[in-house]
Amino acid sequence: MILKKPIIQYFIITMVLLCFGVNITLATKPSAKLINGETWLDTKGRPINAHGGGILFHKGKYYWFGEIKTGKTWRVQGQKWECYRTNAGGVCCYSSKNLKDWKFEKIALSPNMTDSTSDLHFSRVLERPKVIYNQKIRKFVMWLHVDSEDYSYARAGVAVSNSPEGPYEYIKSFRPNENMSRDMTLFKDADEKAYLIYSSENNATMYICMLSDDYLQPTTTYKRVFINQFREAPAVFKLKNRYYMISSGCTGWAANKAMLAVSDSMLGDWKMRYNPCKGEKSEITFGAQSTYILPLCKKKNQFVFMADKWNKTDLPNSKYLWLPIVIKNDSIHIPWQNNFTTK
Numbered sequence: 001m002i003l004k005k006p007i008i009q010y011f012i013i014t015m016v017l018l019c020f021g022v023n024i025t026l027a028t029k030p031s032a033k034l035i036n037g038e039t040w041l042d043t044k045g046r047p048i049n050a051h052g053g054g055i056l057f058h059k060g061k062y063y064w065f066g067e068i069k070t071g072k073t074w075r076v077q078g079q080k081w082e083c084y085r086t087n088a089g090g091v092c093c094y095s096s097k098n099l100k101d102w103k104f105e106k107i108a109l110s111p112n113m114t115d116s117t118s119d120l121h122f123s124r125v126l127e128r129p130k131v132i133y134n135q136k137i138r139k140f141v142m143w144l145h146v147d148s149e150d151y152s153y154a155r156a157g158v159a160v161s162n163s164p165e166g167p168y169e170y171i172k173s174f175r176p177n178e179n180m181s182r183d184m185t186l187f188k189d190a191d192e193k194a195y196l197i198y199s200s201e202n203n204a205t206m207y208i209c210m211l212s213d214d215y216l217q218p219t220t221t222y223k224r225v226f227i228n229q230f231r232e233a234p235a236v237f238k239l240k241n242r243y244y245m246i247s248s249g250c251t252g253w254a255a256n257k258a259m260l261a262v263s264d265s266m267l268g269d270w271k272m273r274y275n276p277c278k279g280e281k282s283e284i285t286f287g288a289q290s291t292y293i294l295p296l297c298k299k300k301n302q303f304v305f306m307a308d309k310w311n312k313t314d315l316p317n318s319k320y321l322w323l324p325i326v327i328k329n330d331s332i333h334i335p336w337q338n339n340f341t342t343k
Contacts, residue, residue, distance in 0.1 A: 034320075034340040037319050048094060048102055049089075050065065051067040051315075053066030053128075054131065054291070056132065058140075063094070065129045065142070066091065068089030068092050070089050073086050076150055084253060084312045088120070090107050090111040093108040099304075108142070108165060109144075119172075119173050123149060124149070125145070130185055140161045142158065142159045143156055147182065155174060156175075176209050176218035177209070179207060180201060180202065181200060183203075184196060184198035185198075185235055193266075194215050205228065206234060208222060221267070223267045233290045237293035242264060243265065245262075246258050247290060248285065252312075257277075260272075279336030286321060287321075290307050291306050291308050304323070306320070
């Protein structure tokens with residue numbers, strides 16, 4: 001029997017998912033309400049597995065990329081902090097036109113199952129994938145945090161694809177300008193310049209590094225911010241002509257207070273302002289940690305705060321929390337609400 005290419009691809013993806021313990025039982029029910037802190041289902045009724053993620057908007061559709069966390073969670077020995085891990089399952093991609101009904105597209109960046117020296121080997125750490133489109137090379141560019149089991153590798157990896165959902169071809173990893181790179185995000189400005197924002201210097205300082213015109217490598221143009229303030233989990237957005245960043249403190253998997261910072265330019269002087277969260281448990285970001293700020297592309301000056309509610313001893317069972325950002329005059333806040341909705 002001759003198998004057609006789509007069938008072969010489906011078989012390979014299925015085998016990879018099974019290796020990492022993903023439940024691939026088919027279901028016919030639609031996705032449930034997106035209740036913050038509870039399990040979110042895709043359009044096949046399966047739990048969405050897209051942690052530490054980011055979203056790309058392209059041609060009327062949202063693409064959600066995130067870490068695949070499956071299998072057993074264990075604690076890495078010899079670390080001063082509670083370093084819990086799962087095998088690296090790669091990066092998945094879901095798509096939606098309404099931010100509610102999420103269809104599983106494919107594994108956008110697959111783990112390497114055989115070569116222990118590969119950045120993508122399942123024994124490594126693959127975290128916080130973000131994707132932007134580069135008009136110059138007409139490719140979709142993914143950056144992500146690449147690390148070793150004990151987090152000593154501290155690099156940023158880059159991959160490219162001809163289509164938003166992938167598959168993505170991994171290129172290489174960097175220590176941008178020879179500096180450590182851990183928790184990270186991407187930001188693409190209106191002038192098409194793109195920036196890699198990442199925790200460095202053993203997480204003591206945040207770096208903002210301009211990327212090359214093709215977005216495939218860091219440049220030597222960068223800025224050190226929040227020096228010796230130990231910030232991680234950066235998420236950036238632009239409102240009118242000002243730039244905002246929400247980040248968390250460094251307390252491992254434990255939730256802590258988010259802080260909002262503001263600057264007049266990406267490479268300018270960033271000033272820490274206040275905790276934008278409002279409501280019960282706002283002092284610990286409602287039990288979650290920032291991962292991305294999503295601009296609602298069809299609604300001007302409206303943004304969604306995306307966060308992960310980590311379950312450190314059972315990381316695949318971590319949940320999601322999406323909240324609208326409320327903007328009033330010069331005030332920016334994130335109030336609690338039970339369900340994720342957009343007006």
